[in-house]
Amino acid sequence: MLNEFYEFTPEDRKGCIRLEANVKYGTLSMLNNESPLLKSDVIIKKARGKNWYDVIQFDDSSFFVVSESVKELVESKNITGLQLAKVNIVDAPVNYYLPIITSIAGPILNLDALNAYETENIEFDRRTYDGSNIFSLENTLLFVCDEKVKNILEKQEITNLKFRNL
Numbered sequence: 001m002l003n004e005f006y007e008f009t010p011e012d013r014k015g016c017i018r019l020e021a022n023v024k025y026g027t028l029s030m031l032n033n034e035s036p037l038l039k040s041d042v043i044i045k046k047a048r049g050k051n052w053y054d055v056i057q058f059d060d061s062s063f064f065v066v067s068e069s070v071k072e073l074v075e076s077k078n079i080t081g082l083q084l085a086k087v088n089i090v091d092a093p094v095n096y097y098l099p100i101i102t103s104i105a106g107p108i109l110n111l112d113a114l115n116a117y118e119t120e121n122i123e124f125d126r127r128t129y130d131g132s133n134i135f136s137l138e139n140t141l142l143f144v145c146d147e148k149v150k151n152i153l154e155k156q157e158i159t160n161l162k163f164r165n166l
Contacts, residue, residue: 003129004147006163007122010057010064013160018059019089020047027061030136031100037063038085038098045090052093053160062141065089065096070158077152081132099143105129106138122166 010016022043023036036042047059054067071084084097108114109123124137134145145153150163 005144005166006150007166008143008145008161008163010055011160011162012057013051013053015049015051016053016160017049017051017056018047019044019056019065020059030141031063031098033085033100037087043090044087054158055160056096065098068095071097073152073156079133079149081134101134101136101143103130103132103135104138105135108137108140
């Protein structure tokens with residue numbers, strides 16, 4: 001039986017905080033340990049919104065940070081496929097971390113059908129999947145997780161996060 005996989009993204013709830021940084025960073029490729037967002041002199045602050053959730057998106061990209069609660073879950077449940085790098089956010093009530101994906105699968109097999117809006121379901125070469133709980137798909141900015149991660153995050157009621165079945 002094949003594993004179920006889910007894309008996960010910030011939910012963008014009403015009033016949620018959106019972040020901005022005082023540095024330019026690439027928004028068309030996955031973040032890595034060399035990202036300008038991880039430099040010590042970077043100032044990340046609230047761009048708009050008032051509600052601090054477990055998952056908070058940047059205002060100008062699809063990138064997001066996760067709270068200390070999410071970090072603790074990732075560590076305690078031995079979730080694989082990502083690193084969490086601490087970032088300093090002005091006036092944040094808790095510590096936040098930038099997820100850096102370390103596992104890539106793919107490519108997307110039905111890209112033409114997706115681009116033509118013939119389907120919403122993403123198909124990828126599952127032989128390239130290394131078994132990580134969280135991963136991205138080749139040449140995309142998608143965050144993908146397995147059922148284990150989805151169930152853990154939903155059970156712990158992590159806020160401002162949505163899942164979509166691939």
